[in-house]
Amino acid sequence: MKVNHYIKEKILEIELTEEIDHHSSEKIRLRIDYEIQRFSPKKVIIDLSKVKFMDSAGIGLIIGRYKVALSYGGTLEVRNVSGKLKKILEMSGIHKIINIKTVA
């Protein structure tokens, strides 16, 4: 699991790759929180285009990062969500509070 980050004009973009499950989510969580603390971004974008698998650990991860982003005065957006990932995210209802953008 590689996590790439880009920062431009206070917008932090996090690109996740491979698989998000309970095993990988701990490392991802620490990495994203570290970058949020470092930059205090006004917006965090989590890009899921390179994610091949995600289970409910992804829901917990995104809600958790939403809360952290908020506590640093920013917002959170999830981008490039494929059909199968969308199915899981919408089941939890998080799309009602977090901006989830599907693959164009």
Next chain:
Amino acid sequence: MKDLKNELKLEFLSKSANESFARVAIAAFASQLDPTIEEISDIKTSVSEAVTNCIIHAYPNSEGWVKIHSKLYENEIEIEISDTGEGIENIDEAREPLYTTKGNLERSGMGFTIMESFMDSLKVESIVGLGTKVTMSKKIRKG
């Protein structure tokens, strides 16, 4: 009487690294039924949820064995995932969407809900102190 085509038994330690191993192994086994990509994805996700439950809830402070017993029929897969861990006190409550006892670990409480909606059937049996068995099945290529 359903015609049994193949059968698999798998046993591994409750290490989180085995979550991906388990779902990939069962997906490979299921592929003998020539499922669609979506069906494979649903099976992978459901196995991942069940195995993660064993690792987090059945054996929270130690390592134990997780067993998978899967059967392939003509157009159906059955997957039984069991542990000999702590067990679930209130199964109805545990199956409620968003119910979690591990909110501090950022668990979403969606595990059983996902298994329920991605598979065709889900049965949860548990005895506190003895363990839990989750049995799920899915029709393949039902058209």
